[in-house]
Amino acid sequence: MTGELFSPLHLRSGQVLKNRIAKAAMEENMAGDGQLPDEQLFTLYRQWAAGGTGLLITGNVMVHAEALTGPAGVVLDEHAPLGPFADWAEAGKSGGGAIWMQINHPGRQVASDMPGVVWGPSDIGVSLGKHSSRFGRPTAMTARQIDDTVTRYAVTAHRAEKAGFDGVEIHAAHGYLLSQFLSPLVNKRTDRWGGSLENRARMLLDIVRAVRAAVPPSFAVAVKLNSADFQRGGFDAEDARQVIEMLEPLGVDLVELSGGSYESPAMTGRSADTRTQAREAYFLDLAEDLVTTSPIPLMLTGGITRRGTAQKVLDSGVAVIGMGTALAVTPDLPDRWRGGREADRLMRPVKWSDKALASAASMAQVRHQMRRLARGSRPKPGTHPAIALVAEQRKQRTALRRYRAWLAAPRGAA
Secondary structure, three states: OOOOOOOOEEOOOOOEEOOOEEEOOOOOOOOOHHHOOOHHHHHHHHHHHHOOOOEEEOOOEEOOOOOOOOOOOOEOOOOOOOHHHHHHHHHHOOOOOEEEEEEEOOOOOOEOOOOOOOEEOOOOOOOOHHHHHHEOOOEEOOHHHHHHHHHHHHHHHHHHHHHOOOEEEEEEOOOOHHHHHHOOOOOOOOOOOOOOHHHHOHHHHHHHHHHHHHOOOOOEEEEEEEOOOOOOOOOOHHHHHHHHHHHHHHOOOEEEEEOOOOOOOHHHOOOOOHHHOOOOOOOHHHHHHHHOOOOOOEEEEOOOOOHHHHHHHHHOOOOEEEEOHHHHHOOOHHHHHHOOOOOOOOOOOOOOOOHHHHHHHHHHHHHHHHHHHHOOOOOOOOOOHHHHHHHHHHHHHHHHHHHHHHHHOOOOOO
Protein backbone atom coordinates (compact mmCIF):
# COMPACT_ATOMS: atom_id res chain seq x y z
CA MET A 1 0.00 0.00 0.00
CA THR A 2 3.02 2.31 0.19
CA GLY A 3 3.54 5.01 -2.39
CA GLU A 4 4.45 8.62 -2.95
CA LEU A 5 1.99 11.29 -1.91
CA PHE A 6 1.22 12.23 -5.50
CA SER A 7 0.93 8.74 -6.94
CA PRO A 8 -2.54 7.43 -7.91
CA LEU A 9 -4.40 4.86 -5.86
CA HIS A 10 -6.50 2.19 -7.59
CA LEU A 11 -9.48 1.02 -5.52
CA ARG A 12 -11.31 -2.29 -5.79
CA SER A 13 -14.38 -0.55 -7.27
CA GLY A 14 -12.19 0.51 -10.19
CA GLN A 15 -12.12 4.12 -9.04
CA VAL A 16 -8.70 5.80 -9.20
CA LEU A 17 -7.74 8.57 -6.77
CA LYS A 18 -5.32 10.97 -8.43
CA ASN A 19 -3.15 11.21 -5.30
CA ARG A 20 -2.99 9.98 -1.71
CA ILE A 21 -4.23 13.18 -0.04
CA ALA A 22 -7.84 13.39 1.15
CA LYS A 23 -9.82 16.19 2.70
CA ALA A 24 -11.28 14.31 5.66
CA ALA A 25 -14.83 15.02 6.76
CA MET A 26 -15.39 18.04 8.95
CA GLU A 27 -18.92 18.81 10.10
CA GLU A 28 -19.59 22.09 8.32
CA ASN A 29 -23.06 22.66 9.84
CA MET A 30 -23.69 25.08 6.97
CA ALA A 31 -26.95 23.83 5.44
CA GLY A 32 -29.11 26.40 3.70
CA ASP A 33 -32.90 26.51 3.50
CA GLY A 34 -34.55 23.10 3.68
CA GLN A 35 -31.42 21.52 5.24
CA LEU A 36 -29.89 21.53 1.76
CA PRO A 37 -26.43 22.44 0.48
CA ASP A 38 -26.27 25.91 -1.06
CA GLU A 39 -23.78 28.34 -2.56
CA GLN A 40 -21.77 28.54 0.68
CA LEU A 41 -20.86 24.87 0.48
CA PHE A 42 -20.36 25.01 -3.27
CA THR A 43 -17.83 27.86 -2.90
CA LEU A 44 -16.06 26.07 -0.06
CA TYR A 45 -15.69 22.83 -2.01
CA ARG A 46 -14.56 24.59 -5.16
CA GLN A 47 -11.72 26.08 -3.12
CA TRP A 48 -10.69 22.67 -1.82
CA ALA A 49 -11.03 21.12 -5.27
CA ALA A 50 -8.73 23.77 -6.72
CA GLY A 51 -6.08 23.06 -4.07
CA GLY A 52 -4.88 19.74 -5.46
CA THR A 53 -6.58 17.27 -3.10
CA GLY A 54 -7.21 13.85 -4.66
CA LEU A 55 -10.33 13.08 -2.62
CA LEU A 56 -12.85 15.31 -0.87
CA ILE A 57 -15.08 13.72 1.77
CA THR A 58 -18.01 15.88 2.79
CA GLY A 59 -18.97 16.64 6.35
CA ASN A 60 -21.57 14.20 7.58
CA VAL A 61 -24.84 14.21 5.66
CA MET A 62 -27.71 12.94 7.74
CA VAL A 63 -29.79 9.96 6.67
CA HIS A 64 -32.68 10.71 9.07
CA ALA A 65 -34.36 14.13 9.05
CA GLU A 66 -35.35 13.78 12.70
CA ALA A 67 -31.84 12.95 13.92
CA LEU A 68 -29.18 15.58 13.28
CA THR A 69 -25.78 16.18 14.85
CA GLY A 70 -26.51 19.91 14.65
CA PRO A 71 -29.38 22.16 13.54
CA ALA A 72 -27.62 23.24 10.33
CA GLY A 73 -26.88 19.70 9.20
CA VAL A 74 -27.48 18.67 5.60
CA VAL A 75 -30.16 16.01 5.09
CA LEU A 76 -30.38 13.67 2.10
CA ASP A 77 -33.36 11.35 2.42
CA GLU A 78 -36.11 10.16 0.09
CA HIS A 79 -37.78 13.60 0.12
CA ALA A 80 -34.78 15.86 -0.56
CA PRO A 81 -34.46 17.41 -4.04
CA LEU A 82 -31.33 16.23 -5.85
CA GLY A 83 -30.50 19.47 -7.67
CA PRO A 84 -28.53 21.09 -4.83
CA PHE A 85 -26.61 17.87 -4.25
CA ALA A 86 -25.72 17.65 -7.94
CA ASP A 87 -24.33 21.18 -7.71
CA TRP A 88 -22.33 20.17 -4.63
CA ALA A 89 -20.89 17.13 -6.41
CA GLU A 90 -19.98 19.25 -9.42
CA ALA A 91 -18.18 21.78 -7.21
CA GLY A 92 -16.24 19.01 -5.48
CA LYS A 93 -15.10 17.48 -8.77
CA SER A 94 -14.18 20.77 -10.40
CA GLY A 95 -10.47 20.29 -9.74
CA GLY A 96 -10.26 16.80 -11.20
CA GLY A 97 -10.46 14.87 -7.93
CA ALA A 98 -13.18 12.65 -6.49
CA ILE A 99 -15.86 13.59 -3.98
CA TRP A 100 -17.46 11.16 -1.55
CA MET A 101 -20.39 11.90 0.72
CA GLN A 102 -20.01 10.94 4.36
CA ILE A 103 -23.38 9.60 5.57
CA ASN A 104 -24.27 9.43 9.23
CA HIS A 105 -26.81 9.08 12.03
CA PRO A 106 -25.98 10.68 15.40
CA GLY A 107 -27.73 8.15 17.62
CA ARG A 108 -27.50 9.46 21.17
CA GLN A 109 -25.13 12.35 20.34
CA VAL A 110 -27.98 14.82 19.84
CA ALA A 111 -28.20 18.09 21.75
CA SER A 112 -30.95 18.22 24.37
CA ASP A 113 -32.57 21.29 22.77
CA MET A 114 -32.94 19.60 19.37
CA PRO A 115 -36.35 18.36 18.19
CA GLY A 116 -36.72 14.89 16.72
CA VAL A 117 -35.44 11.63 18.19
CA VAL A 118 -32.52 10.56 20.38
CA TRP A 119 -31.79 6.89 19.77
CA GLY A 120 -29.09 4.48 20.81
CA PRO A 121 -28.45 0.77 21.09
CA SER A 122 -29.34 1.15 24.77
CA ASP A 123 -30.74 3.94 26.93
CA ILE A 124 -27.30 5.01 28.18
CA GLY A 125 -26.75 8.75 27.79
CA VAL A 126 -23.58 10.66 26.93
CA SER A 127 -21.47 11.13 30.06
CA LEU A 128 -19.66 14.47 30.14
CA GLY A 129 -19.79 15.29 33.82
CA LYS A 130 -21.21 18.78 34.29
CA HIS A 131 -21.83 19.00 30.54
CA SER A 132 -23.92 15.79 30.33
CA SER A 133 -27.19 17.74 30.23
CA ARG A 134 -26.16 19.16 26.84
CA PHE A 135 -27.28 15.88 25.27
CA GLY A 136 -30.71 14.27 25.17
CA ARG A 137 -31.51 11.04 26.96
CA PRO A 138 -31.61 8.21 24.42
CA THR A 139 -34.17 5.47 24.04
CA ALA A 140 -33.06 2.00 22.99
CA MET A 141 -33.88 1.31 19.35
CA THR A 142 -36.43 -1.30 18.43
CA ALA A 143 -35.73 -3.94 15.79
CA ARG A 144 -38.02 -2.02 13.39
CA GLN A 145 -36.11 1.21 13.97
CA ILE A 146 -32.82 -0.57 13.31
CA ASP A 147 -34.12 -2.05 10.06
CA ASP A 148 -35.55 1.31 8.98
CA THR A 149 -32.21 2.98 9.67
CA VAL A 150 -30.37 0.42 7.54
CA THR A 151 -32.76 1.28 4.72
CA ARG A 152 -32.19 5.01 5.23
CA TYR A 153 -28.44 4.59 4.70
CA ALA A 154 -29.07 2.70 1.46
CA VAL A 155 -31.52 5.33 0.21
CA THR A 156 -29.06 8.15 0.94
CA ALA A 157 -26.20 6.32 -0.79
CA HIS A 158 -28.35 5.57 -3.84
CA ARG A 159 -29.43 9.20 -4.12
CA ALA A 160 -25.85 10.44 -3.62
CA GLU A 161 -24.80 8.34 -6.60
CA LYS A 162 -27.68 9.73 -8.67
CA ALA A 163 -26.56 13.26 -7.77
CA GLY A 164 -23.08 12.62 -9.13
CA PHE A 165 -21.01 11.79 -6.09
CA ASP A 166 -18.22 9.25 -6.63
CA GLY A 167 -18.75 7.35 -3.39
CA VAL A 168 -19.99 7.39 0.19
CA GLU A 169 -18.26 6.98 3.50
CA ILE A 170 -20.34 5.32 6.22
CA HIS A 171 -19.50 7.00 9.54
CA ALA A 172 -18.94 4.38 12.24
CA ALA A 173 -16.56 6.43 14.43
CA HIS A 174 -16.52 9.33 16.90
CA GLY A 175 -19.32 8.02 19.09
CA TYR A 176 -22.12 8.33 16.53
CA LEU A 177 -24.81 5.67 16.14
CA LEU A 178 -22.79 2.89 14.49
CA SER A 179 -19.87 3.54 16.84
CA GLN A 180 -22.34 3.27 19.72
CA PHE A 181 -23.46 -0.15 18.53
CA LEU A 182 -19.80 -1.24 18.29
CA SER A 183 -19.01 -0.06 21.83
CA PRO A 184 -19.44 -2.56 24.67
CA LEU A 185 -19.79 0.42 27.04
CA VAL A 186 -22.81 1.84 25.23
CA ASN A 187 -24.34 -1.27 23.67
CA LYS A 188 -25.85 -3.35 26.47
CA ARG A 189 -28.36 -5.19 24.30
CA THR A 190 -29.02 -8.88 24.85
CA ASP A 191 -30.52 -9.55 21.39
CA ARG A 192 -28.84 -10.15 18.01
CA TRP A 193 -27.35 -6.64 18.01
CA GLY A 194 -25.59 -6.90 21.37
CA GLY A 195 -23.05 -8.96 23.29
CA SER A 196 -20.34 -10.37 21.04
CA LEU A 197 -18.39 -8.16 18.64
CA GLU A 198 -20.06 -9.99 15.75
CA ASN A 199 -23.46 -8.94 17.09
CA ARG A 200 -22.34 -5.38 17.87
CA ALA A 201 -21.00 -5.04 14.32
CA ARG A 202 -24.19 -6.47 12.76
CA MET A 203 -25.84 -3.11 12.07
CA LEU A 204 -22.73 -1.70 10.39
CA LEU A 205 -22.32 -4.82 8.26
CA ASP A 206 -26.00 -4.81 7.27
CA ILE A 207 -25.70 -1.17 6.23
CA VAL A 208 -22.60 -1.84 4.13
CA ARG A 209 -24.40 -4.73 2.39
CA ALA A 210 -27.50 -2.60 1.77
CA VAL A 211 -25.47 0.33 0.46
CA ARG A 212 -23.36 -1.84 -1.82
CA ALA A 213 -26.53 -3.41 -3.23
CA ALA A 214 -28.07 0.04 -3.86
CA VAL A 215 -25.20 1.50 -5.91
CA PRO A 216 -23.23 0.42 -9.02
CA PRO A 217 -20.01 -1.60 -8.56
CA SER A 218 -17.97 1.40 -9.75
CA PHE A 219 -19.29 3.57 -6.90
CA ALA A 220 -16.88 3.66 -3.94
CA VAL A 221 -18.03 2.55 -0.49
CA ALA A 222 -15.83 3.42 2.49
CA VAL A 223 -16.17 3.14 6.26
CA LYS A 224 -14.85 5.50 8.93
CA LEU A 225 -13.89 3.47 11.99
CA ASN A 226 -12.35 4.25 15.35
CA SER A 227 -8.93 2.72 15.82
CA ALA A 228 -9.99 2.87 19.47
CA ASP A 229 -12.55 4.73 21.60
CA PHE A 230 -9.91 5.62 24.24
CA GLN A 231 -12.20 4.60 27.07
CA ARG A 232 -11.38 1.79 29.47
CA GLY A 233 -13.34 -1.30 28.45
CA GLY A 234 -14.49 0.28 25.18
CA PHE A 235 -13.95 -0.53 21.51
CA ASP A 236 -10.21 -1.06 21.04
CA ALA A 237 -7.61 -1.72 18.35
CA GLU A 238 -8.17 -5.49 18.40
CA ASP A 239 -11.90 -4.89 17.86
CA ALA A 240 -11.03 -2.58 14.96
CA ARG A 241 -8.82 -5.26 13.41
CA GLN A 242 -11.63 -7.82 13.53
CA VAL A 243 -14.23 -5.40 12.14
CA ILE A 244 -11.95 -4.56 9.21
CA GLU A 245 -11.70 -8.28 8.45
CA MET A 246 -15.51 -8.51 8.56
CA LEU A 247 -15.80 -5.62 6.10
CA GLU A 248 -13.41 -7.05 3.52
CA PRO A 249 -15.81 -9.56 1.85
CA LEU A 250 -18.49 -6.85 1.52
CA GLY A 251 -16.77 -4.77 -1.16
CA VAL A 252 -15.43 -1.91 0.97
CA ASP A 253 -12.89 0.22 -0.89
CA LEU A 254 -11.25 2.06 2.01
CA VAL A 255 -11.35 2.21 5.81
CA GLU A 256 -10.55 5.54 7.40
CA LEU A 257 -9.07 5.27 10.90
CA SER A 258 -9.72 7.90 13.53
CA GLY A 259 -10.54 7.69 17.21
CA GLY A 260 -12.50 8.99 20.17
CA SER A 261 -15.96 10.43 20.77
CA TYR A 262 -17.54 13.38 22.53
CA GLU A 263 -16.79 11.58 25.81
CA SER A 264 -13.11 11.13 24.92
CA PRO A 265 -12.33 13.60 22.11
CA ALA A 266 -9.15 11.99 20.82
CA MET A 267 -9.98 13.21 17.30
CA THR A 268 -9.08 16.72 18.47
CA GLY A 269 -5.95 15.51 20.26
CA ARG A 270 -7.61 15.81 23.68
CA SER A 271 -7.70 12.20 24.87
CA ALA A 272 -5.87 11.33 28.05
CA ASP A 273 -4.41 8.33 26.26
CA THR A 274 -0.66 8.80 25.75
CA ARG A 275 -0.89 7.27 22.28
CA THR A 276 -2.60 10.43 20.96
CA GLN A 277 -0.31 12.99 22.53
CA ALA A 278 1.94 13.38 19.49
CA ARG A 279 1.51 16.80 17.91
CA GLU A 280 0.67 15.23 14.55
CA ALA A 281 -0.76 11.92 13.30
CA TYR A 282 -2.54 11.17 16.58
CA PHE A 283 -3.42 7.58 15.69
CA LEU A 284 -0.32 6.49 13.78
CA ASP A 285 0.87 4.01 16.42
CA LEU A 286 -2.46 2.19 16.29
CA ALA A 287 -2.57 2.37 12.50
CA GLU A 288 0.88 0.86 12.19
CA ASP A 289 -0.40 -2.21 14.03
CA LEU A 290 -3.63 -2.43 12.01
CA VAL A 291 -2.03 -1.95 8.61
CA THR A 292 0.00 -5.14 8.99
CA THR A 293 -3.16 -7.27 8.94
CA SER A 294 -5.71 -5.11 7.11
CA PRO A 295 -7.00 -6.63 3.84
CA ILE A 296 -8.46 -3.20 2.93
CA PRO A 297 -6.47 -0.01 2.15
CA LEU A 298 -6.42 2.30 5.16
CA MET A 299 -6.71 6.06 5.44
CA LEU A 300 -5.39 7.83 8.54
CA THR A 301 -6.79 11.11 9.85
CA GLY A 302 -5.85 13.15 12.89
CA GLY A 303 -3.55 16.15 13.27
CA ILE A 304 -1.46 15.86 10.08
CA THR A 305 -0.20 19.27 8.96
CA ARG A 306 3.27 18.79 7.39
CA ARG A 307 4.46 16.90 4.33
CA GLY A 308 7.13 15.04 6.30
CA THR A 309 4.49 13.66 8.66
CA ALA A 310 2.27 12.71 5.73
CA GLN A 311 5.12 10.84 4.09
CA LYS A 312 5.90 9.06 7.37
CA VAL A 313 2.29 7.89 7.53
CA LEU A 314 2.45 6.64 3.94
CA ASP A 315 5.73 4.86 4.63
CA SER A 316 3.99 2.96 7.45
CA GLY A 317 1.76 1.28 4.86
CA VAL A 318 -1.27 3.56 5.14
CA ALA A 319 -2.70 4.24 1.67
CA VAL A 320 -4.34 7.66 2.06
CA ILE A 321 -3.53 10.71 4.20
CA GLY A 322 -6.60 12.44 5.64
CA MET A 323 -6.48 16.08 6.72
CA GLY A 324 -9.19 18.32 8.10
CA THR A 325 -8.08 21.34 10.10
CA ALA A 326 -4.94 21.81 8.01
CA LEU A 327 -7.07 22.21 4.87
CA ALA A 328 -9.53 24.53 6.59
CA VAL A 329 -6.59 26.86 7.22
CA THR A 330 -4.66 26.21 3.98
CA PRO A 331 -7.03 24.87 1.29
CA ASP A 332 -4.23 24.64 -1.30
CA LEU A 333 -1.88 22.68 0.97
CA PRO A 334 -1.52 19.71 -1.45
CA ASP A 335 -0.38 22.05 -4.24
CA ARG A 336 2.00 23.72 -1.80
CA TRP A 337 3.51 20.36 -0.90
CA ARG A 338 3.91 19.51 -4.55
CA GLY A 339 5.84 22.75 -4.95
CA GLY A 340 8.03 22.12 -1.92
CA ARG A 341 6.25 24.57 0.40
CA GLU A 342 4.47 24.18 3.74
CA ALA A 343 1.54 26.03 5.29
CA ASP A 344 2.20 29.61 6.33
CA ARG A 345 0.11 29.36 9.50
CA LEU A 346 -1.43 26.75 11.78
CA MET A 347 -4.59 26.83 13.84
CA ARG A 348 -4.29 28.43 17.25
CA PRO A 349 -4.33 25.52 19.75
CA VAL A 350 -6.99 25.33 22.48
CA LYS A 351 -5.32 24.53 25.79
CA TRP A 352 -8.29 24.80 28.13
CA SER A 353 -8.39 22.27 30.96
CA ASP A 354 -12.08 21.44 30.37
CA LYS A 355 -11.80 18.82 27.62
CA ALA A 356 -15.43 18.97 26.50
CA LEU A 357 -15.37 22.76 26.23
CA ALA A 358 -11.97 22.72 24.54
CA SER A 359 -13.21 20.22 21.97
CA ALA A 360 -16.28 22.37 21.24
CA ALA A 361 -14.06 25.44 20.87
CA SER A 362 -11.69 23.59 18.53
CA MET A 363 -14.59 22.59 16.29
CA ALA A 364 -15.92 26.16 16.39
CA GLN A 365 -12.53 27.45 15.30
CA VAL A 366 -12.49 25.10 12.32
CA ARG A 367 -16.04 26.07 11.31
CA HIS A 368 -15.03 29.72 11.56
CA GLN A 369 -12.30 29.12 8.98
CA MET A 370 -14.63 27.15 6.70
CA ARG A 371 -17.23 29.94 6.78
CA ARG A 372 -14.56 32.46 5.85
CA LEU A 373 -13.54 30.30 2.89
CA ALA A 374 -17.21 29.94 1.91
CA ARG A 375 -17.49 33.76 1.79
CA GLY A 376 -14.38 34.00 -0.36
CA SER A 377 -12.28 35.39 2.51
CA ARG A 378 -8.89 34.22 3.67
CA PRO A 379 -8.75 31.97 6.75
CA LYS A 380 -7.90 33.65 10.05
CA PRO A 381 -6.39 30.87 12.19
CA GLY A 382 -5.36 33.27 14.97
CA THR A 383 -8.98 33.87 15.97
CA HIS A 384 -9.37 33.40 19.73
CA PRO A 385 -11.23 30.14 20.45
CA ALA A 386 -13.64 31.87 22.86
CA ILE A 387 -14.67 34.32 20.13
CA ALA A 388 -15.18 31.49 17.66
CA LEU A 389 -17.21 29.50 20.19
CA VAL A 390 -19.54 32.40 21.03
CA ALA A 391 -20.07 33.15 17.33
CA GLU A 392 -20.80 29.47 16.69
CA GLN A 393 -23.36 29.34 19.50
CA ARG A 394 -25.19 32.34 18.03
CA LYS A 395 -25.32 30.74 14.61
CA GLN A 396 -26.59 27.50 16.10
CA ARG A 397 -29.44 29.26 17.89
CA THR A 398 -30.57 30.82 14.61
CA ALA A 399 -30.20 27.49 12.78
CA LEU A 400 -32.19 25.71 15.51
CA ARG A 401 -35.19 27.99 15.02
CA ARG A 402 -35.07 27.35 11.28
CA TYR A 403 -34.68 23.59 11.71
CA ARG A 404 -37.63 23.41 14.12
CA ALA A 405 -39.85 25.18 11.60
CA TRP A 406 -38.64 22.98 8.74
CA LEU A 407 -39.15 19.75 10.66
CA ALA A 408 -42.69 20.75 11.62
CA ALA A 409 -43.67 21.50 8.01
CA PRO A 410 -45.02 18.74 5.71
CA ARG A 411 -42.57 17.31 3.16
CA GLY A 412 -43.49 15.60 -0.09
CA ALA A 413 -41.64 13.12 -2.23
CA ALA A 414 -38.71 14.53 -4.20
